[in-house]
Amino acid sequence: MAAVTALPVSLSGRFKGSFAYFTIKDRLPQILTRVIDTLHRHKNEFFEEHGEKGVEAEKRAISFLSKLRNELQTDKPVTPLEDELPDAALWNQYLDYQRNLSNGNGEPSWFQSPWLYVECYMYRRIHAALAQNPPIDNFDVFKEGKAQNFFESQEAVIALCTYFQELLKNIKDLDEKQLQEELFKLLQVSLWGNKCDLSFSAGEDSSQKSSPLQSLESLIPYILVNDTEKLWSLLVNAKKRNTEKSNVRFDIILDNAGFELVSDLVLADFLLSSKLADEVHFHGKSIPWYVSDTTKHDFNWTVKQLQSANHMWMSRCGINWEGNLKKGVWVYHDHMFWTLPHDFSSMAEVAPDLYADLQKSNLLLFKGDLNYRKLTGDRKWEYTVPFHQALNKFHPAPLCSLRTLKSDTVVGLKPGQGEQIQASEPEWMVSGKYGVVQFDAAL
Numbered sequence: 001m002a003a004v005t006a007l008p009v010s011l012s013g014r015f016k017g018s019f020a021y022f023t024i025k026d027r028l029p030q031i032l033t034r035v036i037d038t039l040h041r042h043k044n045e046f047f048e049e050h051g052e053k054g055v056e057a058e059k060r061a062i063s064f065l066s067k068l069r070n071e072l073q074t075d076k077p078v079t080p081l082e083d084e085l086p087d088a089a090l091w092n093q094y095l096d097y098q099r100n101l102s103n104g105n106g107e108p109s110w111f112q113s114p115w116l117y118v119e120c121y122m123y124r125r126i127h128a129a130l131a132q133n134p135p136i137d138n139f140d141v142f143k144e145g146k147a148q149n150f151f152e153s154q155e156a157v158i159a160l161c162t163y164f165q166e167l168l169k170n171i172k173d174l175d176e177k178q179l180q181e182e183l184f185k186l187l188q189v190s191l192w193g194n195k196c197d198l199s200f201s202a203g204e205d206s207s208q209k210s211s212p213l214q215s216l217e218s219l220i221p222y223i224l225v226n227d228t229e230k231l232w233s234l235l236v237n238a239k240k241r242n243t244e245k246s247n248v249r250f251d252i253i254l255d256n257a258g259f260e261l262v263s264d265l266v267l268a269d270f271l272l273s274s275k276l277a278d279e280v281h282f283h284g285k286s287i288p289w290y291v292s293d294t295t296k297h298d299f300n301w302t303v304k305q306l307q308s309a310n311h312m313w314m315s316r317c318g319i320n321w322e323g324n325l326k327k328g329v330w331v332y333h334d335h336m337f338w339t340l341p342h343d344f345s346s347m348a349e350v351a352p353d354l355y356a357d358l359q360k361s362n363l364l365l366f367k368g369d370l371n372y373r374k375l376t377g378d379r380k381w382e383y384t385v386p387f388h389q390a391l392n393k394f395h396p397a398p399l400c401s402l403r404t405l406k407s408d409t410v411v412g413l414k415p416g417q418g419e420q421i422q423a424s425e426p427e428w429m430v431s432g433k434y435g436v437v438q439f440d441a442a443l
């Protein structure tokens, strides 16, 4: 094998006092407890729908999850998956890979292994708890929370849809400068929309309450890396080069359902309506993931909710979006790779079909913190390491991360920038208060 430049160590619960440590110690067990409570609360519903079989399945799922919580809290070795779901073999190979990495230093375990691995593994086991237990195998334990987050953000959704429909009225008359300003605004709404995730708050309310457009100006200083100008140049050039035959394709690797998803859909609509792009491809999760991540069901549900809303501009948005999906100018995809523990530098090898599909895009937009962790390998990078280097050869197409900082890794900062904020705000990397719009031009 060719010499590999050494990568920094992975974030892990073995670093006592780190954010990873507190997440594994406190937040993950809390999330498991909530999942168990949710199943308890639905007992009657399972009985009504499936009779005794439903209740038996619920009991089995709960005991599986309690065992999981116990394994986590007592730092037990990570065990191979025993289900027969299509990705089980890949997970078990990954466990072998972790065993090799630990080089005789004990079995991979909750606090000793990379945080990214064990956290993803927990969500995969939650999925197994349900998927292995028909007739409740299609139950999404996070569905209620996602719906609640959506409803609690109602006012912000109305404000955004109203703003956007007004914008559409004269979008044809906007000059380049004005289009650019509008794109920047909607990118920022989508960036700050990433504050609304539910795994960060361990399922507590995290909806968008205030108008998403009003505070943008005052939030600009909190964007630590702001490559929006580069995005603009890329889109404008792609449009200029665009011939009848080659469509400009934009991909959004989605993160959370609720307000964040609506903000992503508005951005996608803007790209088509302004003719900056001809098609938008969305990538969601194929199983419930990190509490609030978007599945196909959440995606369709959200479009339907807007469509049937009792508000003219909200429903106008929903109707247009349904139309975009029908016409095929919006395409929803899911792929099991997004819910594997691998970081993106191994996508070309583990999921070559997905990598090849992403290569067809003019621009990939990665939403959220977990995607950032997977882009950069969830490692202890120096803050000033170039983003391109941290991507570690993951360059399917030009890409951009829109992410609020909710875990202690960030790259591409100016010398001294991180240290300066650290001095006055020790929580700056995990508070969700700061964000990045970070671009990489590929190859």
Ligand SMILES: O=P(O)(O)OC[C@@]1(O)O[C@H](CO)[C@@H](O)[C@@H]1O
Binding pocket: 023, 027, 119, 194, 197, 198, 199, 200, 201, 255, 256, 290, 367, 368, 369, 370, 371, 373, 406, 407
């Ligand atoms: O990807 P998202 O939704 O922006 O954030 C996911 C997240 O809340 O989950 C992890 C905490 O357990 C952190 O990496 C991150 O803060």
Ligand SMILES: [Mn+2]
Binding pocket: 197, 199, 255, 256, 290, 292, 293, 368, 370
């Ligand atoms: Mn998420």
